[in-house]
Amino acid sequence: MLADEPKLHWCWIDMRPRQRRRVAVVFTYAFLLIVPIAMSDYSSHPGWAIAGLIAGMETFVWLSVMRRNGIVKRFEPKSSMRIKGMGDVVFVEGLDQWAQYFYGAPNFDAASPAQQDELLSRFKPGKRLFPAKRAVSDTPWLDERELKERDSAERWTARQVMVVLYACAGIYTSWAINQRPVHPLEVATVFVMCGVALQTLPRARVLWTESDPRDMPGELALIEQADI
């Protein structure tokens, strides 16, 4: 579920060791909890307050290790785009994507020498639009293990968010009993945080649980290091 090895870097930090990923997840959530507290300015216009909160949190998520299509692979394949008169189209850029589009090879190096020669003669630099239906793709975006992991992460997230929502329901009920007023923006903030949790928790779980991609079983690590 982690991206390919060249993409396993965040701010020039090698994120292959699981421990580093765990530290990054803890700091990200610590910050994500601080943002709504720091931005809880209920004196300003409610619309601006919530828009600012959403923008702040989304920007931070985008910059963090939990960015969509960052260290963790996208959970769904890149969708094609519909253009009037052209049907479904996809953007193809770079030799690796050309090899995927025309031959279904995972990257340029994996294509056969004949395919590589043909690709080099046809290749044009830059982002190109091609009809989606002509794409040859043998390899699914997520393989069986990744699908299993994705489903498990999404189920786990749903359970966590459900627990938070039940807890909030309990807290607000107790406030109602004690006649403590609830500011509508507090409720809106809880919803925003649940939204952020729904999009980041599955990726956080993958970052937390997936082992270092370089790990080898037992003594075989020695054989691999010996480079025989």
Next chain:
Amino acid sequence: MMLHNRIAVLRSERRLSRADLAVAVGVNVQTIGFLERGDHSPSLELAFRIAGVFKLPIEAVFSPEPFRLLSEQVYEMQRREA
């Protein structure tokens, strides 16, 4: 059920990298690591594809019981032949 396998040994023997095997069987390279460490039990289809790459029967690559060491088995075979 935990399924034991000899993927790492067979891969080292044939000088195949994880990436080569992943391309040959059509999975992500990290999935090969998961299989080798025993963190993931493959589907029947994937198990057959992996056995096909090594040109071995499926029971030579996967087993519900832990495998005996290959070196031990080869030594015994040679002793029996001698």
